[in-house]
Amino acid sequence: MENLLMIMMIIGALGVLSQWIAWRTRLPAIVVMAIVGLLAGPVFGIINPEADLGDLYGPLISIAVGIILFEGSLNLDFREIKGMRKPVFRIVTVGAFLAWIFGSLAAHYVAGLSWAVAFVIGGIFIVTGPTVILPLLRQAKLKPRAAAILKWEGIVVDPFGALLAVFSFEFIKFLTIETVTFDAVIMFLLASILAGIIGAAFGYGIGWSFERGLVPEFLKSPVVLVTVIMAFALSDFIMHETGLLAVTVMGMTIANMHISAISDMRHFKENISILLISVIFIMLTASLDRETLLSIFDLNIMLFIIMMLFVIRPLTIFLSTMGTNLEFREKLLVGWIAPRGIVALTVSAYFANVLIDAGFQDAEILTSLTFGLVFGTVLAHGFSIGWLSRKLGLSTDTKDGVLFVGSNKFSANFAKALQDLGVPVIITDASSSRLTHATKAEVPYEHEEILSEQMEYQLDMTPYDYMLSVTEFDSYNTLVSSTFKPEYGKEHLFQLPLQTNEGDQLSEVSHHISGTVLFDGQVTWTSLNEKINDGFIFEKAPITESYTYDDFLNDRSEEDVILAIVKQSGSVNFFTPENNLTAEPGDQIISLAKPE
Structure with a gap:
């Protein structure tokens, strides 16, 4: 029994490790799993699941x-x-x-x-x-x-x-x-x-x-x-x-049947399936013998x-x-x-x-x-x-895309600044009047409620690696974050800091259901849009060998809000109270800055 438990532990660990390596290296997961299974089985002989598990294998x-x-x-x-x-x-x-x-x-x-x-x-x-x-x-x-x-x-x-x-x-x-x-x-x-x-x-x-x-x-x-x-x-x-x-x-x-509970079912089953796919592929490849492996090269x-x-x-x-x-x-x-x-x-x-x-x-x-x-x-x-x-033009942009939930002066102009740097963006809002901000900024938008069932078939979310919920309603931002957390994960899901004096005053909301808080944790929807009304502009500062990140920090005003770094590779890093980002030569920093 102890040996059987050890074998199952090794199989599970190798399967999850393969998925993690594939995620880190951006290699096809099935390729990594096949290689890991072959190394653990016929190459080094660490495990042979078919023999080790016996009648349970099939x-x-x-x-x-x-x-x-x-x-x-x-x-x-x-x-x-x-x-x-x-x-x-x-x-x-x-x-x-x-x-x-x-x-x-x-x-x-x-x-x-x-x-x-x-x-x-x-x-x-x-x-x-x-x-x-x-x-x-x-x-x-x-x-x-x-x-x-x-x-x-x-x-x-x-x-x-x-x-x-x-x-x-x-x-x-x-x-x-x-x-x-x-x-x-x-x-x-x-x-x-x-x-x-x-x-x-x-x-x-x-x-x-x-x-x-x-x-x-x-x-x-x-x-x-x-x-x-x-x-x-x-x-x-x-x-x-x-x-x-x-x-x-x-x-x-x-x-x-379009039942309301189907999304929860999908999330649960998807998590199980990822684990099962990893484990089964390891089991099958590790159960190969060397003779079978070599016979594949028969003419x-x-x-x-x-x-x-x-x-x-x-x-x-x-x-x-x-x-x-x-x-x-x-x-x-x-x-x-x-x-x-x-x-x-x-x-x-x-x-x-x-x-x-x-x-x-x-x-x-x-x-x-x-x-x-x-x-x-x-x-x-x-x-x-x-x-x-x-x-063939059948894949979306390989750069990190950003989906904004909520159209307002801040989100529309922030999306425009990202778009100017080659980042795929889109704004969604159920209000046609609020979408005029996106229209004026000339950024893509979708006139649809993000939480509606139709949204899944109306908008392809594949190109957008990050979701920013930036409406004026704290409760709605938190609801959006909670809904999309299984798809995006908290590290790719952001929302504005909660407003202390306005709105819903959700100061006690659990961080387990909310997204990652954006920027310095103090700026709110109201303060960001007021800054824009006061003439603040979105600046894009390129970092070079001669103009370093420290130089940028020394030049900025205390009233400026640093928003994001667009890396030379095309990935986007958003500033949050928890992270400690730095920019390197070739990167661009987007900030909401007070005009000189």
């Missing part, structure tokens, strides 16, 4: 994949693909079918597999999945259309890859094994339909009970988690690999991977999206990005054993073939998605 991975798939499907709101339903539908239906056929042909003629094994593995390889797609989308900052297509394909097609493999295997047994009847194939189809019904029923039940207050707030996340496991296990008990379909349908059902396997990357994937996307409103550059990006991940690894490992037991000895290379494709696509797509999306 069920743990299956349940984790089910939870990850459910978390991804919670984001599949049909409002997100308004105007893109045709290309998305084509890709997840016609595209998936073509990928299965072409992949099977390549597996037979290039990898040298028998027809039976080729069609099983061809079904598995249509999947991409949220475990690999979602981290890449977060890293690359893709524009909404391209991101939505890749996300929907990855999540919707994921369970169908496993189902296609099961269907192929059942049909092959019907054709080659005399004892297997056509009834087995029919039973598989009925079990798949039943899994969909189970998922929809569980999802509707969750949504219905939550909306009617039958479940208290503190129990909602645990109830959802247990229900996901129940739906997955029940469907998988009826027919192996149908559990993935059940949890996907369950998540989509809840997402499109037939490498040729098959090249075919999948450069021929089959682009061909299926271009054929399936003919006659849709998808732009050529979008087809090009989607036709290149298709990394395989955890579902492909787990399902192929299962079928490798099943096919060998059924007498198909060439299935021995399935593990090597799958790991080769996973590593090949993860490395190729992980390192190229950012570069290619920027070249």
Whole structure:
């Protein structure tokens, strides 16, 4: 037991460490996790999760994949693909079918597999999945259309890859094994339909009970988690690999019921999914043996991977999206990005054993073939998605962007000063009259309530790394900070200091629910706007070798307010009472300064 606990501790620590390294170095997280897993497993032999965990290994991975798939499907709101339903539908239906056929042909003629094994593995390889797609989308900052297509394909097609493999295997047994009847194939189809019904029923039940207050707030996340496991296990008990379909349908059902508690569910499940993705990837890569790792470099396997990357994937996307409103550059990006991940690894490992037991000895290379494709696509797509999306104009600006909540003289002119230095900015406000300040300053704005449900589909927040809540209402600023803290984190979420003599006088508000207080902690919405009325201007002071940060501090007036430093790299650092910022040559300091 002590050894088992130690192994689980090491796996968890390596998974979280991999995510942290990826965050610090801005490398693709899945690439870092793959490297760390290989170093801990086949290279140095520190752990071998498959052997160490024994019978727990398979069920743990299956349940984790089910939870990850459910978390991804919670984001599949049909409002997100308004105007893109045709290309998305084509890709997840016609595209998936073509990928299965072409992949099977390549597996037979290039990898040298028998027809039976080729069609099983061809079904598995249509999947991409949220475990690999979602981290890449977060890293690359893709524009909404391209991101939505890749996300929907990855999540919707994921369970169908496993189902296609099961269907192929059942049909092959019907054709080659005399004892297997056509009834087995029919039973598989009925079990798949039943899994969909189970998922929809569980999802509707969750949504219905939550909306009617039958479940208290503190129990909602645990109830959802247990229900996901129940739906997955029940469907998988009826027919192996149908559990993935059940949890996907369950998540989509809840997402499109538009229940008020869905945002809390997403935050909870997203945190769990990040941990599970990290742990599972470490487990799978660390369980490889050196022979399997070396066999990836077999000529037939490498040729098959090249075919999948450069021929089959682009061909299926271009054929399936003919006659849709998808732009050529979008087809090009989607036709290149298709990394395989955890579902492909787990399902192929299962079928490798099943096919060998059924007498198909060439299935021995399935593990090597799958790991080769996973590593090949993860490395190729992980390192190229950012570069290619920027070249095609399908990614947002790589510089740190700033989203201002509240339009007034201060926010509009501050946004203009940042924009002049190349920082992407936008102002949101529900009042058209207040937005006249943004119009006069000639900065982008969105006429929408930031807390409304529609805002999620109205405005792409991906380009904006920082949110500044700068309205005159302390309570509203705090509410905005509390609402967006799960997405931004307190270090990227700012609000003006509380007003002591005006407004709501929330002097006792907990710092746990508020954003980081801006500037010196004393200036308020009123004082900032009064300074502008008194003629104070936004100055941009460049720091050089001859004009240092100390020189700037000596030159400023006591009434000036230092606001931010725009670094030479393009990142933005805001002054707060807690931090002690300094500027270096090449940086620019923005301040609200008294005119000379």
